[in-house]
Amino acid sequence: MSDIETKANGPVYVTEALIADDIDAYLDQHQHKTMLRFITCGSVDDGKSTLIGRLLYDSKMIFEDQLAALETDSKKVGTQGQEIDFALLVDGLAAEREQGITIDVAYRFFNTEKRKFIVADCPGHEQYTRNMVTGASTADLAVILIDARKGVLVQTRRHSYLCHLIGIKNLVLAVNKMDLVDYDHAVFDSIVKDYTEFARSIGIENFTAMPISGFKGDNITGPSENTPWYKGPSLIEHLETVEVLSSVDVAKPFRLPVQWVNRPNLDFRGFSGLISTGSVKPGDAIRVLPSGKTSTVTRVVTLDGDLDEAVAGQSVTVCFADEIDCSRGDVIATADNPPEAADQFESTIVWLNDEPLHVGRAYWLKLGTQTVSVTVREPKYTVNVNTMEQMAAKTLELNAIGVAELSTDKPIVFESYADNRTLGGFILIDKITNATVAAGMLNFSLRRAQNVHWQAVDISRDAHAGLKNQKPAVLWFTGLSGSGKSTIANLVEKKLHRMNRHTFLLDGDNVRHGLNKDLGFTEADRIENIRRVGEVAKLMTDAGLIVITAFISPFKAEREMVRAMLPEGEFVEVFIDTPLSVAEERDVKGLYKKARAGDLKNFTGIDSPYEAPAKPEIRIDTTKITPDEAANLIVDALLGDA
Template sequence: MSDSLAQDPVYKTETLIAEDIEAYLDQHQHKTMLRFITCGSVDDGKSTLIGRLLYDSKMIFEDQLAALEADSKRVGTQGQEIDFALLVDGLAAEREQGITIDVAYRFFNTEKRKFIVADCPGHEQYTRNMVTGASTADLAVILIDARKGVLVQTRRHSYLCHLIGIKNLVLAVNKMDLIDYDQTKYDAIVANYAAFAKSIGIERFTAIPISGFKGDNITTAPSANTPWYTGPSLVAHLETVEVLSSEDQAKPFRLPVQWVNRPNLDFRGFSGLIATGAVKPGDEVRVLPSGKTSTVSRVVTFDGDLDEGVAGQSVTVCFADEIDCSRGNVIAAADAPPQAADQFEATLVWMADEAMHVGRAYWLKLGTQMVSTTVQQPKYEINVNTMEHLAAKTLQLNSIGVAELATDKPIVFEPYAENRALGGFILIDKLTNATVAAGMLHFSLRRAQNVHWQPLDIDRREHARLKNQTPRVLWFTGLSGAGKSTIANEVEKRLNLMNRHTFLLDGDNIRHGLNRDLGFTEADRIENIRRVGEVAKLMADAGLIVLTAFISPFRAEREMVRKMLPDGEFIEIYVETPLDVAERRDVKGLYKKARAGDLKNFTGIDSPYEPPENPEIRVDTVAMTPAQAAEHIIRAILPLK
């Protein structure tokens, strides 16, 4: 570079600008991220506060600002030039009603930090939306209208935030301008909230007097209107609050495996986000639930190897030994591993319109682990307005309760209060793939750790070989009066003539003994089929061909039994009969009673029947006699060996 070029004013200016841009981009790239939510009662000013934050942080483009000013004039804001709430209330229904319905996510940044903020609805019927927004938050801003003080929804949302595990709480006493910035009223609100917070276990919170309308103590503090307040502004607090506590990094190492990284034959690593603790080459680790141990050889990232990976970082861990590890496993410190169990107590927040089905199998997703689980009748439901424990047979939309659940295989976990990554889960409906609940594990049940499978020398293959047949479960399903028991009986007689070892489980007969304690509610029907499925599985393990004749009205329970058995052993037989035909037969007079209202929860009348979608065998009882149907089934299941 020539001296004359270096001294050129234009060149010097362009160089300085380029350096400033590079420095700014580097600083922005390394900013920490804070996820927080705003919550509180209706009209406490949540959306207005977020709109103010976006406006003051200059995150609004000129065309957006012009549209906002036009919308504010159209809606009418009582003298206010800009209605900041319209920046967030994006749904037409929200603007029409003046409330927040869904969770609205917004992004902004300051010189010190980047932010993702979720504006959560205040109405009780949108509790599930609030829980969704809180599930990933590091901090919660709980707004209180200074004119109204602590309300039921204030308590409700504070409890939910505490339940979800948000430790950083800001009590933002809003609309201070409407009480003339009265310190006495502010102090009384803070004292009232502090007493409530202590009663539910909230250890600390930060109180700030603000006005989203006027901007007091939002970006700078103290405001001239609150000279008696000496704490930080809201933005200053958000910029400096600790996102990842040193406590998390001091905990034992935990890394849920997201995927196996195998770009070539010379590299094999296990990738994921470090939930807690730290890891470095040479550390002894244990892979759960298998319990196999190894030594860390490398900690790899996109930018190269690390001397140490810490909580909050996404890394790939390589082992010194070739041991089995896959997605869903957890890599942990060898000398302080987490637990693995298959029965738990948990808190559930029910998020589906359809009520929880006690005993029905759902998918449980915890981190990268996915297992099948069943939920027992709740121990109690929590009235989050009064903190009372109420008796409950199930959980409805937005209900919160404590229940026991059992998984089909052990999962690696830690109590949610200690580790959100290994203690928080969701439940997924197996048929619709819809998320129906969010949950927090408390502890494993003692019996889950004391009950183990006992190895047996004579297994199901030996039982089947002795009987010279392949075990099967022939599952007859259909409406009452379809002819399930009659046809199943005909099939068994033919199998008996073929010297096959069989056993017929009939719905009515089972209810005289094994299931005599069950009624005909939806929950009892689910438990009825679960028990029958377990018995059928045991009989199949003994080498038998099992025939079951049950209405079994729900697809989910039939699919649950199918999954209990090896592939190919569950044969679903749909005894298809139109409702009017089944009703005309009505041998037991059940339809007549149901039509008269004397028999509740009767399938086909006031309780649904879900026909099989892809049964292995379909029998049309209008076109076939029982003998013809039995012959059709026998031909379909041959050969039997």
């Protein structure tokens, strides 16, 4: 008790208990600070990394050893005197430091007395736009930087459009490097005027403009003497006081996408997830989507105990009064104001992959905790971010922004992205590579999704199959042109017919004379060709038939798409494994000769790829056995599984 703190009303003895109370009070205050997630974006060399480094430095979020290393690194990259290159705090990749650019999204944490922050430094180069979308997807605010010497650039427009598209309501226009234009008020006003015209053209009505210097620190943590003509807030002051998106979400209807069913023992059953919008408390009436089952909340459970109420942004486990079905991917919502479910939508898509969109190909769509198979139709248009012109397009290339219709294989629970980011924002995943190829926003469900319903029928597919005394199946023959698919498929059907099996043969050439006569041989048309054949084959198996198909079907994704249409075990992939040289030597139809001469474009094996099956149910090597022997092997394998 030797330390004494003197106050106006007399001395206060500082005891260990008092220190502990102060620490507890500080920790409690820190724990209940609001969190703001924001991004910095804009064109190359606008000073995004430097600005974040300055924020970290001024908020005392750099340790002494980090500061020492920063000073050393600054000298290595050529910073003069004692000045610090703040960008090095954020540019962590070796390639970033070597090139002096940002490549990956760098996330940094810092806090002030009023608020905690997570900031994402997004790359400015066009080729890394996909990374910028990643950073913006969870942001409450965007700081759009503009180099005062250069003004509004193409990437400024692109990033602004993406921020608006993703739904970031709070925008800061930070005119940076004002020290390099002598803090000229006229330069600042001119840039703000240009940006205002562009912003209004894309629907941005409000933003906060401020003149700053990330390198010198002007208007970062406080007002700058160099800009006496600027009367607005400093950047930190604005960040500390701006309304956080999560506070807006609390006022919306309750939505909780279920992540998992919490069943530690027979006495407890709850449904866990992160509340996306609204609030919930015991006694609330809820509805589980898409089933529509209703119940009442009995408990709201967390690791620290039960809550009287939980709000958007909290992870909780909710217990029901009734034993109703609810599992991962379902959405728990307020009973009298639930979201809708649909399987067809208009969406806005940002394409993030080097390989373009394959129209009609099945991708995985992940929305909240829901994962479904989806196909994308030909885009209605793409957007030119420079002119805001809507341009016709057959597909989506890297960094393209387009509007297209989606069809999922089953209804999903959703809300428009404008109303709910969690239930309106999705990603597309390539089924073969598992790469994330696109990010998107659902705009609305299509009317036909609500008007078209499944008609209940009394005679089931099992009844159809039972009448024929056989198990339905699809024998999917795949292989190069000239491999012998049609020959062997025809022999298989003849053998099955003699055994009184009910079959139907779908041949690639025959189908193109009718059902698919409107399709060519581009990659998109090949995908649509297989999709249609798959749908027909599925209908035929519903009728109890054994369907035999003979199609090159060169892409794994489309063969897997058809497999996914059918019950497990009914899709039998038959790989007619014939080397290209052998198939070309046969060249019964003269197609290889035409392809080699350049008279036949997009021919599989020549200028279009063939993706061989990795694990087909049946593999036939036509260099070792005759077509009749192959047919016998296939029939034996099929009926042996029947």
